[in-house]
Amino acid sequence: MKTLKNLRYDVVCAGGGASGVFAAVAATRTGARVLLLERTGFLGGAAALGMPLRGVAPQHTPLLDEFLCILTDLGGTAGPLDGPEIPVNGETVKLAFHRLCRESGVDVLLYSEAYEVRLCGGAVRGLTAVGKDTLLEVEAPVAIDATGAGDLARSAGALEQDPPLEACAALTLTGLEAAELWHRKKSGAEPGFAKARPGARYEGPLTEGGPVCTVYACVEPNRFLVQLPLACKVDPSDPASRTRAAVQAHTKALELLRSLCARSELSAVRLSSVSPQLQLCGAPVVRCAGKSVCGPEQAAAVTAGRDGRPLYFGVSHLNVPQPAGLLVCGALAAEHGELGSALATGEAAGACAALAVRQGGVPGMVTAEQVRRTTGLLL
Known part of the structure; x- marks a missing residue:
């Protein structure tokens, strides 16, 4: 197996389901260079199998509206698009997510599974992933865990509970x-x-x-x-x-x-x-200060910066003490591990990641107002 080094990005996102795609696209459109890793051969997660999109917020963001327009143009939806659940064609979902990533400038690697966060001094420095015949070493100051199973959070020692799925x-x-x-x-x-x-x-x-x-x-x-x-x-x-x-x-x-x-x-x-x-x-529980879950409209982001100040947003926030630079979204961020908040938590986490990079890395303070202005999410 050959090793591919010198891959440098602002943000690396593990997991190409709905939350991971929305996180990667939101981060790219907020100015970050983003790499999205997916262990299977397609994007979309459960929605790509034909599961309805769940937990769709009544107040659509521009990104959500754009995705639904692409899906509609491809003939991949049925019924109204303003309900909490939207029936989708699984094969069309794959095409829509790939198109959204391509048009936004997200670099996507399929058949690539992230398995370890690389740390230095208590802060994220990148991650290691395995492709079909290649070991990938990616350098990035911010990593987003959108795996649903907590693969990155587990390797970083940031899980409080890790029950079988x-x-x-x-x-x-x-x-x-x-x-x-x-x-x-x-x-x-x-x-x-x-x-x-x-x-x-x-x-x-x-x-x-x-x-x-x-x-x-x-x-x-x-x-x-x-x-x-x-x-x-x-x-x-x-x-x-x-x-x-x-x-x-x-x-x-x-x-x-x-x-x-x-x-x-x-x-x-x-x-x-x-x-x-x-x-x-199901999903493991991320270790945090004072609260183990957050509401569907917030991403479970973030970590303490080098100066000790937490990055956070929302009334309820997860403050993972270590390592700095690790964010989670989707099932890991949703209340009780449900998947319904995949779109909102992904978009919020992506914007938060890019804003942190823009402010000089993880140490700065990213507020709910900054994320709201960037995405249109009602946090």
Whole structure:
């Protein structure tokens, strides 16, 4: 494996889900040179699988409006765009996020997994990541953890609680009869599922005596995203644990398909072109002063500067004592680890990172007013 050094950026962001993309784009547009790392081959995270965009704030920022315009132009949405959840086409989400990054000037590296923050004197100096055949050493004064599993915060010793993550398999099926599922167990389905309204949800077994699944009607006609819980948990600090869960996700998906195809009325069910994916739910708790979580409209940023003053914004803020220069967003910043605040926390963290760099690095004070003026977020 070759080592690639001398990569220098103002901000490096780990995780190419919704929060990571919004963080990277917001930081770039606030004047920073940004590198975005994503361990898979596409951007978008859960939304790229077809999950609805959740926790969309009623007061849209210019960045959010631009992203929704791109998504609409590509035909990737259905229904109104002003609700807290927006149904999306997973494949189109990938295109929209890549286009947003390209037009904003974000450097994106796919198949690159960040696994360690590089520190010097209690402050971030960059991180180390692994590509397909390359070890990357990136120099940057600010790092943003948008992994959801706390990969950077863990390596920096900034986690207070690090519980195992719930694992499930996510697969997209065609040929399911939404009306049949609705009539079979009405109590487990949201209104509109019988007509396969995009984003509507059904919770229950797909076959008699089968496991309870969560099924979402996709934007594409006659397609459904199925989340199948697994009987294992993933230790984020153990790569082998993630591998075992991924194997089980594919095995359980195959068992589900076999059971569906064995029933005459479900024999038309088939797997879409997207292979089963391992999906992890839950998030560790970042160590902070006085409060372990913050509201959905705030990013869980930041750290004490070299002069001892904290960088912060919002009425509730996370002040991670060490290391200076580490920010988190998305699931790590959301209340109770929910993913609904991915867009807002990502945009706020990105702007905060770039403003800190603009003010000479991490030591300065970034206020809620500065972030609000930069992004339009109501902090």
